[in-house]
Amino acid sequence: EDMVLRRRVSALKFDLVTKCATTKARAATLNLPHGPVQLPMFMPVATQASLKGLTPKQLEETSCRLCLNNTYHLGLKPGQKTLDVIGGAHKLQSWPHNILTDSGGFQMVSLLKLAQVTEEGVRFLSPHDGTPMLLTPEHSISLQNSIGSDIIMQLDDVIATTSPDHARIKEAMYRSIRWLDRCMSAHQKPESQNLFCIIQGGLDLDLRRECCREMVARDTPGIAIGGLSGGEAKAEYCKVVETCTGLLPDLKPRYVMGVGYPEDILVSIALGADMFDCVWPTRTARFGNAITSSGTLNLRHASYAYDFGPVEEGCSCTCCRPPSEGGLGITRAYMHHTAAKETAGAHLLSMHNVHYLLDLLRQARQAIVEQRYPSFLVDYFSKLYGGDK
Ligand code: GUN
Ligand code: ZN
Helix, strand or coil: CHHHHHHHCCCCEEEEEEECCCCCCEEEEEEECCEEEEECEEEEECCCCCCCCCCHHHHHHCCCCEEEEEHHHHHHHHHHHHHHHHCCHHHHCCCCCEEEEECCHHHHHHHCCCCEECCCCEEEECCCCCCEEEECHHHHHHHHHHHCCCEEECCCCCCCCCCCCHHHHHHHHHHHHHHHHHHHHHCCCCCCCEEEEEECCCCCHHHHHHHHHHHHHCCCCEEEECCCCCCCCHHHHHHHHHHHHHHCCCCCCEEECCCCCHHHHHHHHHCCCCEEEECHHHHHHCCCEEEECCEEEECCCHHHCCCCCECCCCCCCCCCCCHHHCCCCCEHHHHHHHHCCCHHHHHHHHHHHHHHHHHHHHHHHHHHHCCCHHHHHHHHHHHHHHCCC
């Protein structure tokens, strides 16, 4: 009975505002412990409790109200004891808004070749001193309870969608369900932290359906679709997202993990997904790439050396806005000059790229609310693929 009572507790309120009449897109408001956020939304990744190069204040200026941290990284440094003494990750990084933490297993498996998954958990060697360590579902939740993030993720067993080992994909799917049960029992703060389950099952739609049924029955406050964005064909990706959203309750947020590119996000919204995260906008900024509505521009290219326009015309980010409107008035020429070596260039471009994605999803939401999401998609894709740069 305790289990049943406990799993009904949630620290969020999901208000569905509009459903698109043509696609499966939804506009919603998600009320979280550190304030409301509008769905659909993109969540920038601040792995080490900082978005590479941006201060929390600068991240706030991009209009971000929910960012990602990682349990694996924060568990290693500053470590659980420090987190407990400080009182969590919000205080650690002076971030008054919402935080979502990924559980850590995915990062270990993708970062460390030596990670090994057993029923107990994920075994790995400490990157600091090589000592053997074990991340169990219970330990991941305990760390996330110390971090105090508004949304916490279950530990899951993730296999690349491109893996040919069907038996292993099936095992990982069932193991992820068992690990969700262990995470739910270990969770100490359901009244202030929302635990999301993660649907696995590779590209096998029957496995995905079975996983959806099992996870939905466990009634977590939100639901993630995992194991994607690992290089599978777009058509396969879309089938998985569409199959899952078709089986998920209307009144819960749906988070597709590790996506991504603006085009993929907009299509996934049409398939019924609400939340996205990806390191790509900030990582690509460090290579001099600017995300714009006519595509990704590499500002290191010589053609930008004498381009004194903003990174994107009309962009309202701090980097692009003219000084007369309180912005920095950064030009493409300046970005070209700094992008190669100076870290300031990468930071400014990160600001623009994060702002771009947050703003794109704000526009998408507005289009859904006004029942014009299909034409919004047509306009976006014709500008991206048909327009002039
Ligand atoms: N990030 C991207 N994909 C995944 C996934 O399947 N599981 C987890 N935990 N994190 C992810
Ligand atoms: Zn900009």
